[in-house]
Amino acid sequence: MLHLPPVPLSWYLILSAILFTLGVAGFLYRKSVITVFMSIELMLNAVNLSFVSFSYELRRIDGHIYSFFVMVVAAAEAAVGLAIILTVFRNRGTLQIDEIDSMKL
Amino acid sequence: MNFWLIPLFPLIGFLLNGLFGKRLSKSAVNVIGIGSIAVSFVYVVIVLSRLYPLDAARSEHYFTWIQSGFLQVGFDLTVDRLTAVMLLIVTGVGLLIHIYAAGYMEHEGGYYRFFSYFNLFVFFMLLLVLASNLLLMFVGWEGVGLCSYLLVGFYFTEDFAGKAANKAFIVNRIGDFGFSLGIFLIVVTFKTLDFGKIAASVATMPVEAAAGTLTAITLLLFVGATGKSAQLPLYVWLPDAMAAPTPVSALIHAATMVTAGVYMIARVSFLYSHAPLAMQVVAVIGLATAVFAATIGITQNDIKRVFAYSTVSQLGYMFLGVGIGAYSAGIFHLMTHAFFKALLFLGAGSVIHGLGGEQDLRHMGGLRKAMPITFITLGIASLAISGFPGFSGFYSKDAILSAAYTHAPWMFWVGAFTAGMTAFYVFRAYFLAFFGTYRGHQHAHESPLSMTLPLIVLAILAAFGGFLNVPAWLSPLFPLAEHENATAMVISAAFGIGGIVLAVVLYVVRPSLAESLKTRAGSFYTLVLNKYYVDEFYSAAVVKPLESLSRVVLWKGVDKAVIDTSLVNGSGRVVRGWGALLRQLQSGSIRNYATWVLAGSLLVIFVLGLVGDAR
């Protein structure tokens, strides 16, 4: 087996930053409402990773609790958000985010 | 002793009837409405018998209501001998009138509404009486004003009732304005609103230095009293308030609320005692009101209006009493007045009820056979108000007039003459209603037991209430001045009997004489019949100028030109201009928004993370 030097925690944070940025990129460049919503989930995941990383650094469990709460909120948000997407699709017949640009039909 | 329970019962009654009354049966509303007052009355009796000698005031502190700088206002209730008298009057007479109302209002709509307002009134009146500081008293003061407004406007579908309610409320605002100014001045001067503390600091004040302030305070408070107790010049609302159902007139506009001013002056007598000028003003206004209202009372044809002016006149007496320092006499008269005037109104109500709503004396007559109980009890009340020897009014009126004789003889003479007029117009109304031949078209009948029973109880009180020696009971609070004056007693009684005799002559023996007198008096009679054109004068002098001022200056000048055009529309134009510019950002494209959010968060992270202290 080869022996590589162990990974410093900051790599995890950088990974988290990259994932977060990619999430933002998805938000900015994707055109389907569902994908945009998935990009938000990606951002939440990235934040969770940094929570868990900080928890590891500080040897405290609070970060885990926060990320747990983030997951719960994400689940709630997914339920409501997807219901909204369903309603939007029913009312406007489109999922293209650029076409949903007015409050009123 | 839990004084707070006393006003609590009527409040509960109000809440039950007000919230659920619509769904309750009439008997349930009765039980709640009357029961709450009865429980309160019984509780008052229990409390007072426990505290019996009641030599010193008993205060209870429940919680601090307002804490603001130096000012601390607590929710405190006090019971002393003065309060005891008022408590018994409010709950006792109130209970009788509630019972009466159950019969009187039987066929009226809004039954539960009436009783819930009535209970609310009793609650506020008890709060007013029990309050141990001016602000809490003011709450009660305003509360009874509110109930008065609600009940005057009880028949709100009728135009005149709504107008009368508005009039009562607005005229009272003028008085309350003075009252609140007085309270502010007290706060500034004494740093407290508690009666006990004010009394203590007044006692140690240098008399000369404080005289000006105290005079100002007492006069401002008196302005409030003239509004609530219908004194010159703010009496105009009371006769119109007769639009309310008769039990309301009896309880609120005769027995209790309108006497609040007298009670208030007696309550803060320690202030008035140090302001002789203000007391003189109170006495003169009271006397003037007494004479003025009595003359109007002679000419009125509406039975309730006669008694309304009589109320104004009698209130004038009370103010005369407290104005010349005879506080206990004033309170004594307040009590007897509560008995006989409530009785007069309830009797009038019984007549009106028996005649199916007829109020005009010219359409009555000869009712004594149809309504024997009303006839007898109303007779007792008339004798009592006339100061017929042996009846309650005689003693209390005599106490005031004797004190007036000692204070200034001319006041006595005017007061005695007014007593004669009082006797005359009350008996005029009495004879017009019960003697002669019937001039109306209704089938007169006696009222039900629930109405006659309170009449009988009140008649007993009106007849013998004078033997309750209220001045002696109040002597720890208001030292008894020895001015029992046999001459004055005889003279005032003579005036009263003279008035009765005159009424007998004019309205029973030779009714034609009255008509010829009326024509001979001519223009003066017209003047008095139209109540000296005071309402018209107020309308021309106050209401019309105010209206035109509002219309021309405030509406067209200030509101339209300044506020509407420049401020509202101007700011609108500015906002619209900026909006047209900023609207470009609000494209509705979520992705553009997200880009802005990204840029903003970039800035924040940059500032906080690299430049700021976050490291």
Added chain:
Amino acid sequence: MNFFIVSIIKIVIVFAIFMTTLAYLQWVERKVLAHIQSRTGPFRVGPNGLLQPLADVFKLLTKEDLLPPYVNKLVYLLAPFIAVCLALISISVIPFGPEIDVFGYRTYMQISDLNVGVLFVLAIGSVSVYGVALAGWSSNNKYSLLGALRSSAQMISYELPLTLVIISPLLLSNRLSFRAISDSQAGYYLGFIPRWNIVQMPFPQIFAFLIFMVAAFAETNRLPFDLAEAESELVAGFHTEYSSMKFACFFMSEYANIVTITCVATLLFLGGWHPLFPAPYSSWVPTAVFILAALTCFYHAIRPARKRDRLTFPVFGIAFLVLAALWAVPFLQVFLVPAFWFAAKVGLLIFTFIWVRGTLPRFRYDQLMHFAWTFLFPCALLNLLLTALFVAVF
């Protein structure tokens, strides 16, 4: 390094046994169903059709591998792969027996003892919806799509009561590792009643077990809950467009899921590898069972129904005798006896699966969802509350 070598050996053993089991499970199912329906079942290939699975494998491997032109290729190919991988992966945290000593090396009869084994199985179970959902969607076929939608909705719905009901035995044993849960059920009340969770004081989990089994039927898409592949309505549901080895993947994953879920049920409710009654006697039960089987075979060999029985039954009898001898060897007993008990319980539960398939008709779709949300879910919740209450009070 020992750890890796031992792990690899264990993986190989478990994989071999597992795959064989899966293959023969199909044979067992066909046989049982046949006997329920008074048929003989597979008979041609090998004695009593014992070589049928092998033949099936050959058939599936040699069939033409169709790739319909209108499918989403990547997902279409990925879906069976996902399905079978996720189905096979859960077995890695299932313990089959206690800690044993092999040539001086102490190890567990389990590929990996995960602290959060129960959660792991739940996680894998919840992810395994993807296989079905993606297969249905990528096939670009309305029957497939409908079947996939049905089955994913069904699996999500039944996952809730399943998860809720799993919490109750966890409350009793306070651990999330399957090994610890199983160990907490060792011992006997009064010396003979096993302390399995199904009868565990203070709150026996008998209702939890029943709810679990019902939800398990739905989770594995088995009759009476096999709406996703209702032939009469949806052709073959989500795998309509799949053939040959890809179809075999789905087939395998279904049986793997059954095995896994019955293993979980055994571990959570039926005391894992702990025998039905105390040690000295229970250790000889397998030997007795195999000897009995051998005697039955010899009996049939003496009175053959057909000609060839005279040859085959003695062979089976001897094989059974060998097995009985194996289970009688003391140092082998240490791990063979627990494995036997575990296998016996799992086998019983699997038999129940087949038995139910043979007897119960299919549900209607709305009844199915209604049943999950308005009956099973509240029951699971109530059971959880009661268990929590009893655990807290006693």
Added chain:
Amino acid sequence: MDTILFIIFAVVAIVCAFNLVLQKHPISSALSLIGVMGSLAVLYLLLGAEFIAMAQMIVYGGAVMVLFIFVIMLLNAGTEKSSGKSWFAQIAGLPLLLAFVALLGVLIRGVLPPMRTVRFGSWVGGTAQRIGLMLFTQYLLPFEVISILILIAILGAVVLARKEIE
């Protein structure tokens, strides 16, 4: 071993995340996102967060993403069409994103103090037991509040997604 695992799964996560952004079809994006989530679960395990890792699989992998796929299947969402709108995002997005990730990198490398190295098993804090204890003692109120939030979300989703009954 830790390093190898980290590199493998970090690369998988990043590739999947890129795929999420670059793919044109929602299903592909969803699958990529599942890949990210799975690799993140492994990374959580490396960081000693076994409960969070499993919760990640159950909640994200098993519930949230299934819901996404479900909705995609239900709406039969097709590939995206490019539109001429949101030109601001198209132009300003990329430089801003680059600046953003660069800024975060500088912050993490330059500003934060040096941190531990990650060794699998050196700290196993995130057991279900400890998290449960924390949830029901110190974080009880947030826990209850978030339960109510979930309840509200369920009701909201039902109300929103329900078909209007004529």
